[in-house]
Amino acid sequence: MKIYLAMDDTDSLNSRGTGRLARATGAEIAKEFHVDGISRHQLFVHEDIPFTSHNSCAVIHIEARERDDKDWIFETAKECMLNDFIDGSDPGIAVACADEILPPLIAYGRDAQKIVLNQEKARTLAANLGIRLEGLGGTEDGVIGTMAGLGLAKGGNDGRFLMCGKIREMTGPADVESLLDAGIDAVYTVDGHVVRDGRIIIQEGKSAKPCPVDGRKILFVENIDGQFHAVKRG
Template sequence: MKIFVAMDDTDNLNSRGTGKLARDTAAAIMKEFHVDGITRHQLFVHEDIPFTSHNSCAVIHVEARETDDKEWLFETAKECMLNDFVEGSDPGLAVACADEVIPPLIAFGRDAQRVVLNQEKARGIAKNLGIRLEGLGGTEDGVIGTMAGLGLAKGGNDGRYLLCGGVRDMTGPADVDSLIEAGIDAVFNIHGGEVKEGRIIIEEGKSAKPCPVDGRKILFVEDIDGKYHAVKRG
């Protein structure tokens, strides 16, 4: 059973980002459950929306045993977030089983990428769908991006992975076989062809950034002068 743990607006300009907090939270969750990955989702950038740098949210994908595991996951994530609360942030947290994220919430996620939304709508959807949602400080505006994250994660074709198997531990150029072994499902060039072998150029000190595509973890590459270069998308 897949359960999504979504968080948003957890940082300020001088603190670690939401991605770092999501990875730390995932580490705590991994003591009890398998974490399939963490995805980052880009939200609408607009002058009426307060954000730190890029206005993105993060979603931890957990393989749980039963529906009741949601409460443990929520309390564990909440403790991690409150222990690392940063003044000036407006964090939100939500946890939902994949089958609870139905079309209206997926549509809300898409809307959050193109229009300005409000807490009332986010909280209304959470209440109607029986999804536990909480603001954990500040204005609590993070509840908007948090609910959007659930919808975007369930959609399965948005954003990129912040954590995916052992891929983050591999930095710099890597062979396709090594990337597959580390947790990527496939490598495709931007024109649609699958790359099954060879060396992928990845910036030194950086790791590959695969994207979720129809339930698979896909790394996109671009052919530049006969060499495949990893592409950052989402």
């Protein structure tokens, strides 16, 4: 049973980011269920949308045992977020089983990347689809991006993984075999060639950032002067 837990607008300019909170929350959830990954999704950047730095949301991908597990997942994540609430933030949280994320929500996620949306539309959509959505402070504008995150994550072809498998344990350059063992499904060049072996150049101190593509975790690379360099997309 695939369950998605989304969060948005949890930080301020001088605080830890939403990605870090998502990883901490994912670690708590992983004590009970398998966390398949945590993805980041870029939303619309516009002067009418308040955001901290990049206007992105985070989604935790969870393999649960049954539908009712989403209640425990929601409460656990909510407690993590409230315990690390940042003054000036406007967080939102939502949880849904994969089969509850229907085409209107996937379309809403795409809309959130190109037009200005509002809380009313997010809350109405959640109510109509039976999705548990809640604002956790401030203006609660985070519910807008939170709902978008669910749609974008379920769509399966958006954003990049902040965490999957053991990929964050590997920083700097790494060989393809090690990256595959760590949780990446395949390595491709941006012009379409599969890379089966060799060394991938990744910035020192940074980990690879694969992208969700049709349910797989794909790392894209670019050949620069005979060396494959990891490309950060999404």
